[in-house]
Structure formats: C-alpha cells, structure tokens
Amino acid sequence: MKFVxxxxxxxxxxxxxxxxxxxxxxxxEAGRAPPEPQTMLVCAHCGxxxxxxxxxxxxxxxxxxxAHQRAYAQQHRA
Numbered sequence: 001m002k003f004v005x006x007x008x009x010x011x012x013x014x015x016x017x018x019x020x021x022x023x024x025x026x027x028x029e030a031g032r033a034p035p036e037p038q039t040m041l042v043c044a045h046c047g048x049x050x051x052x053x054x055x056x057x058x059x060x061x062x063x064x065x066x067a068h069q070r071a072y073a074q075q076h077r078a
Contacts, residue, residue, distance in 0.1 A: 045072040 038051040044061040045068035055062040056069055063069040 043068055045069070 038053050040049045041052050041055045041062035042049055043055075043064040045063060048064050050062075050064050052062075055064065056066060057063075058069050059073075061072070063072065
C-alpha cells in the first residue's frame with residue numbers, strides 16, 4: 001500500500017512540475033514554420049478540388065489522377 005501511495009505522489013509531482021514548466025520552456029512546434037498554402041485546382045473530369053501539388057497537369061488542365069486524364073481525353077477527342 002505504501003508503494004502505491006509513493007507512486008501516486010511521484011506522478012502528481014511529475015505532473016505539477018511539467019505543467020509549471022510548460023509556459024517557461026519553448027514548445028517543440030514553436031520553431032516550425034507552418035506549411036505554405038497551395039493553390040486549389042479543379043479536376044477537369046470530375047470537378048473535385050485538390051491541392052496543386054497533387055494534381056496532374058495535362059493540356060493546360062488539372063486532373064486528380066491518370067484515369068480521369070485518359071477519360072477526359074477520350075471524351076473530348078476531335
């Protein structure tokens with residue numbers, strides 16, 4: 001029983017110490033820059049919005065995947 005009380009007391013002490021130091025010590029995320037925003041593009045085939053970094057660009061249009069790029073090309077052949 002004494003062992004359990006000592007463990008609880010140590011945990012409470014640890015929790016209080018950590019809580020009091022939270023405002024003093026710099027956060028790990030404080031030094032990180034937020035990610036740059038990306039332009040959102042619309043898939044020419046299905047209309048879904050996706051970040052420019054994930055889009056496939058073909059014929060001046062954006063597509064969400066290769067299947068939609070092929071489907072759009074088949075539908076719009078002259």
